[in-house]
Amino acid sequence: MKKALSIFLLFTILVLSACSNTTIQQKSEKDGNEPTETELSWLEILEVNSQENYSAQNFFETYSQYIDQFTSTKAKNMANEMYNKVVQHLITSKDHKRLYFLYTEGFINHKEVLSKDLVKNVNQIVADVKKEEDAKKEKIKSILSIIDNGNFDSLHSYTDDTLEKETLDSLLSYGYAIEELQKNGETNHFFDLLLSINPMYQGEKNKEIAAFVTKYVALDEWKEKYIVRVNNKIMNQEYKADQVKNIPLEIGMSKQEVIHSAWGKPRQIKIFPTEQGVSEQWVYSDIKHLTFDNNELTGWQE
Template sequence: MKISKVISLLILSLAISSCSNSSSIKKNVDTVTNSSDNVASSGQNELYQYIRDQKWEEAKQFILNVNNLDIKDLDLLSSYVEIRIESANLSSSTETPKLYEPILARINKLNIEGYTGEFKDQMNAFYLAFQKERIDYYELTSKKAELDREEQDKIKAKKEIAEAIKLIKNKKYELASNSIKPGYNDETSAIYNYANALAEKKNGTDKTSLFHFYLMNIPSAYSKRLSKEITELKLNYQSLEKWDQDLVAHNKILADAKKENEEKVKKEIEEANSVSPFIGMTRNELKESSWGLPTDINKTTTVNRVSEQWVYRDNKYVYLDDGVVTAIQE
């Protein structure tokens, strides 16, 4: 009997010890888990604060040193931090040309629209600022390039004018016209036309329309180099007023021809883009079709529907019921 009680007490003691150990192990596991969660939370808070303060280098170093912490959107934020560093470096760079497109491609890969975290507004503001900086840079670069071209053109024009005048004085008119481009400014255009007119006169063809064309294209109001010589030559053939009238008439012919050609091209494009009438086409679509507007419309209204017959040239007809094409006769 005593032996049985001793055994029972031993078993009870082991059971209590086992429960105590199990409870202790669970408590230790919970402690480790909570500690890990606290570390992750602390790490996330630290990273987030760097990003809030826009301390990009610190944020980058933190990310490099982090050891498998469960930080929300870590990959996206890591890319965002690198982009901000690259963008700042590009903004402060004095090298040209500046390459914005690689950074823009990385921004687009971030998928800011799909991101719903704390820094969405910051990311959107950065994207807009980056795009503005990018566009402003390209516009400034374009304007600078244009100014550089204009300056180069001025230098070229100055040299060509001097060379052409020298050749004209030496009566080398064809060489003079070949040495200057008329498109730089009004002075190069005037000297170019004057040189060609003198070449025509030298060849005995000063009565031709080509000679007239060259002198006519020099406005009577021209007052720069060789203006006196040009005026004297023009007055040998007709009054300055008549030269100006001829120029106005010539420009009107050119303007009318240009307008006619533009209208022709527009019509051809419209015809190419339009389609022939087809069953099921609406009334408005029929108006825009290749058949255009009809010469006449016969309309019949009944209790159930409104029927129309659109009459076209060459005995062509289109029938509509309640505004929809139901039959076509050609």
Template sequence: MIKVKHFTIGIGLLLILSACSGEKTVKEDNESKIEAEILTLETLLKEKKYEDLLIKMETIDLSESETDKVRAVGTKFVDQLIQEKNFEFLDSKYNRMRINLNRDDWTKVVKFVEQEKELRLDEMEQAVRNNDFQKVQELYDHAKGLEDNADFSAMYKYAQYLQTDQNSYEASGALALAVDPEYHGRMREEIVAGITNTSYASPLTFGPISLDDWNWIEREYRNNLFTMERISNAEKERKEKIESARGSNPSLGMTYEEVLASLWGEPYDVNRTVTEYGTYEQWVYGNGQYLYFEDGILTSFQD
């Protein structure tokens, strides 16, 4: 009985030791996996493969308790980019980086980006004021991160105005079209003076442009842009429908062009009726096949 008891205890101890050993192995494997992932991040950072590093940080599969290790790499990432003054990358990616950064690093990124933007705006303004138009163009051509900045764009447009015959309705009008009347950023006073320039005032010419005119010009310009965009979208949709009709039979709702592009193609004959209520057409294809249109839209058929 004693031997059996000792045997049972021995088996129990072996099971416990085996379980502990299994847990230790799983833990060691997990730690090795984490170390490998962090090493990959460190390597990408060292090789300056910043886009790959960002993707890896976004997709790395670690538990909540292990995210500090990723954020530690994130700190090195931010410091390296700031040291390099890599404004373009930080400005275009910092929203994506935010999830893997701690609050202090995120604050550093935002502060750096804003400071660099101001420095670039200062540089553009100084170049415009100095009439250094070659420098202005260089800054504009390499304006990554500032393409949609209202101040940057307005100063560039003003520099273009300064390089033309400023004392003309055409120059003032072009500047009025280029800058929104709601703009109240850098060099606003100079831009307004250019738009409302009175030096060319003459009974034989247009102008000068007033602030009210500026607002009217902007409204008309935007309305025309909207109209042109709507026309362009409608034309694109029309062509897409014609293309989709090719190789298929006519279906209700098709236009003349879509039916002509379909398998039925041109009719043998067309019978047209016009009344005060609209225009009606019967397209005859033979073999008892007919299509019926109301005001250019296929409404019924017979086959």
């Protein structure tokens, strides 16, 4: 009897121990997988920063700040999904230069959490943009070489649509300023050329260019007057655009002139052959239309 009781007690202890271990294991798994309140708050911050209208750089910085502090597997997975989402958005929005910058500057430094397809796409984009950037650097070196050699005739005929306009304009103005200084000295035109150079230019020989400009113009004055020039240029462009929109219709106008007038492009074009050639009716609404005969405006109704 005692032996049977001992066996029963031993069996009971083993069962209770097993149940206890299972409960502890389940609790441990739950604790390891479910995000804590703090982790949920971190995930909320990441979610906000992952939105399309927020800075991707902010997201990657925040991710790097929190990711190693997560203890919950579920929280880490959620953060990693957001990481993939932000990178995917940079790719689908074709913001390749931004992606290249974030990658080369070390902001995208957790490639291990990206899907294989994203890693492949990122590597390809980075390689393509690097190739473009290297080509631009070579072109900039070529322009500076022309300037250094004093080959100003080549400089005046230089054109390139792959370089950023501000970069190209700054380099050309730098070369033209050197030419003007050598030929005519410190003229008003020389100073105008200096002030056409972007003080924020950070490309090849940027320190040398800045030293050249500040030899004749104080840095603060350079920055201030450059901003004024840019703002005036923008205002002038806006003014011209407004002036174009306010051009009234006149008999004899060409189609292009009408398009650039307040009427703009039509909703529909109807073409009618005539004895004199071709007549076109440009329809803007049920009652608003104009007529071209042989490509010249001959009348309108509004």
